[in-house]
Amino acid sequence: METKFDKTVEILFELKLSDVMRRDIITIGPKDKMSVLQRTLQKHRISGVPVVNDGTLVGIISIEDLIKWLSDGGRDCSIEDIMSKNLQCLYADQPLMHAVKKFDQFGFGRFPVLERESGKLVGIITRGVIINGTLNRLAMEYQDEEIRQYRASHFFGDITADQKNVSLKFKIAGKDFDNAGKASTTMKKNLKRLGIRPDIIQRVAIASYEAEMNVVIYTGGGSMLYNITEDKISIKVTDNGPGIDDIEKAMQPGFTTSESWVKELGFGAGMGLPNIKKCADKMDMQSKVGVGTTLKIEIFIGEDDEAARNY
Amino acid sequence: MKLQEIIKQCGFELKTQNENLNRDVTGGYSSDLLSDVMANAKDGNIWTTLQTHSNIVAVAVLKNLAGIILVNNRVPEEGTLAKANEENIPIMTTKLSTFEIVGKLYELGIKGN
Numbered sequence: 001m002e003t004k005f006d007k008t009v010e011i012l013f014e015l016k017l018s019d020v021m022r023r024d025i026i027t028i029g030p031k032d033k034m035s036v037l038q039r040t041l042q043k044h045r046i047s048g049v050p051v052v053n054d055g056t057l058v059g060i061i062s063i064e065d066l067i068k069w070l071s072d073g074g075r076d077c078s079i080e081d082i083m084s085k086n087l088q089c090l091y092a093d094q095p096l097m098h099a100v101k102k103f104d105q106f107g108f109g110r111f112p113v114l115e116r117e118s119g120k121l122v123g124i125i126t127r128g129v130i131i132n133g134t135l136n137r138l139a140m141e142y143q144d145e146e147i148r149q150y151r152a153s154h155f156f157g158d159i160t161a162d163q164k165n166v167s168l169k170f171k172i173a174g175k176d177f178d179n180a181g182k183a184s185t186t187m188k189k190n191l192k193r194l195g196i197r198p199d200i201i202q203r204v205a206i207a208s209y210e211a212e213m214n215v216v217i218y219t220g221g222g223s224m225l226y227n228i229t230e231d232k233i234s235i236k237v238t239d240n241g242p243g244i245d246d247i248e249k250a251m252q253p254g255f256t257t258s259e260s261w262v263k264e265l266g267f268g269a270g271m272g273l274p275n276i277k278k279c280a281d282k283m284d285m286q287s288k289v290g291v292g293t294t295l296k297i298e299i300f301i302g303e304d305d306e307a308a309r310n311y
Numbered sequence: 312m313k314l315q316e317i318i319k320q321c322g323f324e325l326k327t328q329n330e331n332l333n334r335d336v337t338g339g340y341s342s343d344l345l346s347d348v349m350a351n352a353k354d355g356n357i358w359t360t361l362q363t364h365s366n367i368v369a370v371a372v373l374k375n376l377a378g379i380i381l382v383n384n385r386v387p388e389e390g391t392l393a394k395a396n397e398e399n400i401p402i403m404t405t406k407l408s409t410f411e412i413v414g415k416l417y418e419l420g421i422k423g424n
Contacts, residue, residue: 177365182369184369202354209349213366269344271344271347271350
């Protein structure tokens with residue numbers, strides 16, 4: 001309930017009066033007779049009208065004024081003798097919330113809406129208009145959300161093929177610390193759109209980031225290939241060297257060959273590969289000194305797997 | 312506790328133009344090693360560090376952190392701020408050291424995870 005309420009309040013602040021107000025305003029002149037008012041209200045099935053003289057708002061008159069006039073004898077006179085001249089107006093650029101507060105404060109049935117610069121009457125707002133405007137916006141956002149969720153979660157389900165996979169490839173530049181991490185942050189967003197479970201995205205993000213940083217820090221550059229199928233996400237990280245001499249040693253937490261300036265940036269603590277191992281369901285690294293390294297990471301999407309439980 | 316409230320109570324200087332200061336901070340983590348943060352910080356944590364380069368934003372995005380506090384009067388690099396604004400990650404600064412600011416946060420009820 002609370003989130004729903006917050007959303008409504010948010011919408012009331014987001015929407016401007018100009019977004020929802022009625023623009024087809026029915027007006028009446030100050031010199032018109034009260035009998036004209038009766039016919040106008042009846043004809044348009046409304047309960048009040050702004051009084052306008054030569055395009056300028058001069059007053060407002062409602063069905064309550066009409067009833068009071070009738071009970072006082074109903075002697076025909078001009079609108080201007082009966083209308084209220086003490087006007088409470090709103091401006092078209094104000095948020096809908098201002099109107100809600102004003103209805104609470106004054107208890108009127110309607111407020112004229114003016115354009116701020118010219119002071120010209122441009123619309124009218126009633127409680128009904130506020131409710132309709134808010135509901136329309138809620139319905140619109142709900143629909144957008146439904147479509148978005150549908151697309152994401154049915155992405156694989158809706159497409160028919162014997163085998164389905166999505167492949168995305170990123171180039172990683174070596175020593176480019178300004179753009180480092182971009183592939184991983186972009187992939188995190190992509191996986192979200194595909195409707196992948198958050199805990200899986202988190203593990204892919206960590207493994208991917210560490211692998212990406214390894215390419216940036218230690219190599220002249222390489223690439224990352226993400227492959228998403230219905231049951232797993234695979235990442236293949238390839239670089240063109242220098243290659244790792246002793247993979248077993250490299251896998252030990254705290255072991256590092258990085259230079260001191262890299263360490264000062266907070267990288268190269270010898271934790272990258274152990275971090276990847278912790279997040280991955282499968283990890284395989286092949287390396288040849290002078291040629292390059294290929295790291296394969298697999299994270300299963302299944303409901304219940306060991307790494308997910310241990311993570 | 313909301314991030315907004317923490318900023319007020321601790322007198323942080325907010326360096327980014329953020330809209331998401333209403334987030335609940337789930338706890339805190341302190342480290343200058345990015346891999347350590349990647350491994351151990353938790354969703355919604357606030358992070359104190361003396362690193363100022365743009366990769367702290369990537370780490371915060373990937374770990375879905377509530378915000379980054381730069382300690383010891385350190386200022387974020389220009390590229391860091393641009394990226395943080397783009398990703399909507401709040402970056403704050405303080406003249407206090409890590410030790411002092413963590414103590415203050417702990418007193419406010421922001422615990423480690």
